[in-house]
Amino acid sequence: MEVGLIFPFPLKRSYGGSQKGITYVPNGDSQNLFHTGDADLKTPLNLEFIAKDTVKAVERRDVIVIIDALRCCSTIVTALTNGAACVIPVITIPEARMLKKKNPGFITAGERKGIKPKGFTLGNSPLEFSSENVKGRVVILTTTSGTKAISLSKKGEWVLIGAFLNAKAVAEASLKIAEKEETGISLVLAGKEGQFSLEDFLCAGAIAEGFPAEKVELDDAVRAALLGFEGARRSLKKVIQQGSHAQYLEKKGFENDVEFCSKMNIFAVVPFLKEEKIVPLETSV
Amino acid sequence: MEVGLIFPFPLKRSYGGSQKGITYVPNGDSQNLFHTGDADLKTPLNLEFIAKDTVKAVERRDVIVIIDALRCCSTIVTALTNGAACVIPVITIPEARMLKKKNPGFITAGERKGIKPKGFTLGNSPLEFSSENVKGRVVILTTTSGTKAISLSKKGEWVLIGAFLNAKAVAEASLKIAEKEETGISLVLAGKEGQFSLEDFLCAGAIAEGFPAEKVELDDAVRAALLGFEGARRSLKKVIQQGSHAQYLEKKGFENDVEFCSKMNIFAVVPFLKEEKIVPLETSV
Numbered sequence: 394m395e396v397g398l399i400f401p402f403p404l405k406r407s408y409g410g411s412q413k414g415i416t417y418v419p420n421g422d423s424q425n426l427f428h429t430g431d432a433d434l435k436t437p438l439n440l441e442f443i444a445k446d447t448v449k450a451v452e453r454r455d456v457i458v459i460i461d462a463l464r465c466c467s468t469i470v471t472a473l474t475n476g477a478a479c480v481i482p483v484i485t486i487p488e489a490r491m492l493k494k495k496n497p498g499f500i501t502a503g504e505r506k507g508i509k510p511k512g513f514t515l516g517n518s519p520l521e522f523s524s525e526n527v528k529g530r531v532v533i534l535t536t537t538s539g540t541k542a543i544s545l546s547k548k549g550e551w552v553l554i555g556a557f558l559n560a561k562a563v564a565e566a567s568l569k570i571a572e573k574e575e576t577g578i579s580l581v582l583a584g585k586e587g588q589f590s591l592e593d594f595l596c597a598g599a600i601a602e603g604f605p606a607e608k609v610e611l612d613d614a615v616r617a618a619l620l621g622f623e624g625a626r627r628s629l630k631k632v633i634q635q636g637s638h639a640q641y642l643e644k645k646g647f648e649n650d651v652e653f654c655s656k657m658n659i660f661a662v663v664p665f666l667k668e669e670k671i672v673p674l675e676t677s678v
Numbered sequence: 679m680e681v682g683l684i685f686p687f688p689l690k691r692s693y694g695g696s697q698k699g700i701t702y703v704p705n706g707d708s709q710n711l712f713h714t715g716d717a718d719l720k721t722p723l724n725l726e727f728i729a730k731d732t733v734k735a736v737e738r739r740d741v742i743v744i745i746d747a748l749r750c751c752s753t754i755v756t757a758l759t760n761g762a763a764c765v766i767p768v769i770t771i772p773e774a775r776m777l778k779k780k781n782p783g784f785i786t787a788g789e790r791k792g793i794k795p796k797g798f799t800l801g802n803s804p805l806e807f808s809s810e811n812v813k814g815r816v817v818i819l820t821t822t823s824g825t826k827a828i829s830l831s832k833k834g835e836w837v838l839i840g841a842f843l844n845a846k847a848v849a850e851a852s853l854k855i856a857e858k859e860e861t862g863i864s865l866v867l868a869g870k871e872g873q874f875s876l877e878d879f880l881c882a883g884a885i886a887e888g889f890p891a892e893k894v895e896l897d898d899a900v901r902a903a904l905l906g907f908e909g910a911r912r913s914l915k916k917v918i919q920q921g922s923h924a925q926y927l928e929k930k931g932f933e934n935d936v937e938f939c940s941k942m943n944i945f946a947v948v949p950f951l952k953e954e955k956i957v958p959l960e961t962s963v
Contacts, residue, residue, distance in 0.1 A: 442727055442874070588898075589727070589898055589899050589902075590898055591898035591899075591901050591902055594898075594902045595902075595905070612922070613873075613874055613875055613876035613879075613921050613922050613923075614874050614876075616876050616917075616920060616921065617874075617876055617879045617880075617902075617906050619909070620880070620905070620906040620907075620909035620910045620917065621902050621905040621906045621909060622905075622909070623908075623909030623910075624904070624905035624906060624907070624908030624909035624910075625905045625908075625909075632901075632905065635901060636898050636901065637897070637898050638898075
């Protein structure tokens with residue numbers, strides 16, 4: 394007779410996922426994993442440092458929070474706060490143009506090397522996404538890093554968008570979903586051109602702070618981000634400004650964006666990727 | 679006529695390395711890189727989060743500091759401080775046994791899953807590497823993560839070993855070498871079984887703090903580690919104990935090792951990989 398072992402702690406990645414409430418039954422030649430629904434187990438909270446590791450979060454079937462504080466995710470948060478109907482993330486500029494051609498009412502927005510592509514309505518500055526500019530409109534968005542990370546997560550069932558602007562809201566929403574779905578949560582740093590970005594790491598720490606300690610089991614990378622945020626919090630804007638991406642943006646004249654994107658918890662919207670469109674979570678589930 | 683452009687800032691990785699004082703001469707079909715020796719340029723200080731990215735540091739021709747605070751690098755630092763003639767890092771247990779067979783005077787040391795392999799003289803606890811046990815002896819060391827990371831760096835010209843125990847010393851030594859050689863410096867986190875480890879990240883921050891700010895150009899990852907260390911410093915030991923690796927070691931009964939390895943700057947030795955042996959830097963150059 395097989396004996397089901399209930400682990401007294403959340404299963405780690407080596408067991409094939411970060412779902413909680415899982416029973417591992419050794420049966421000689423394979424591992425059977427199934428849910429027990431044990432509500433006492435904490436939700437695993439993981440962090441991936443670079444965008445390409447979004448796929449690891451997808452494999453774990455985690456609720457995914459894509460973080461690109463400068464500026465893509467801040468832009469999406471602002472657009473939805475100001476009443477955009479939805480944001481459609483696309484990878485390439487031709488893709489954005491084709492979609493616009495088919496749907497003349499849509500707005501094209503985004504950047505390459507920080508600058509608005511030719512013929513686009515808006516750039517990637519969240520400050521452009523005012524109610525006047527976006528209310529009721531569908532926004533097609535293509536950026537160098539953020540929309541690519543979002544695209545890598547498309548196979549994930551629950552993909553949310555996080556920024557300093559909505560840190561607390563996205564933490565609360567992701568935990569609610571993860572508890573209901575009995576999965577873990579992965580914070581994924583979009584970074585800049587596939588590389589690690591300081592501001593996204595700090596933003597992950599800011600978001601992680603929004604989880605009740607007794608409800609989540611932190612991996613080492615989340616602990617590192619929390620400590621980094623702790624070290625930065627007293628002069629957050631100044632620290633973000635020291636990062637390579639902020640320095641790049643400031644050289645291009647986007648210092649107001651850096652300042653705006655450093656504001657914490659000014660918005661309550663939680664953008665959610667649903668059938669390749671990003672919509673506010675509260676109106677979609 | 680070609681015009682040599684002297685960059686007013688340290689060259690980034692995309693220019694093929696993190697060497698400083700480099701002149702880039704565009705010549706139509708290839709890039710010529712050569713040193714100008716401009717002493718005003720800062721030394722690039724980089725960080726790699728996981729062991730396999732040691733190869734990136736090697737490609738950049740950086741001075742490499744391998745960090746495995748729990749416990750391999752702390753063990754090496756302690757062994758050399760207590761007079762071991764050298765430490766020979768090897769990847770596998772059979773390799774260690776074969777080397778011992780050929781050299782009966784050598785000491786075998788190391789761990790698998792934290793525990794001393796059968797027949798080995800010592801484990802991987804730095805506390806075992808007392809003067810009585812290692813003075814004048816050659817130590818063959820094989821560990822799960824640390825010696826593998828060291829092995830990946832073998833093609834690097836300058837490979838140093840860093841821990842909390844010798845943080846300041848290894849910072850000073852690596853800067854001295856990098857300035858002389860006109861290269862960058864890479865801190866590489868060995869982690870645990872190829873994964874990110876909290877204590878190595880904090881150790882990188884502790885080491886980074888040992889560099890004079892005016893002499894180094896930090897990448898985003900080093901800034902993150904500095905902030906993490908800043909957030910952790912007031913209760914460093916306690917924070918390290920929260921990491922997954924420390925928790926594992928404490929369960930195995932190695933809580934004294936975790937405490938010892940958390941001590942900062944108690945040793946001045948800088949272990950240096952020279953022809954596949956690790957020796958104290960000061961006696962080797």
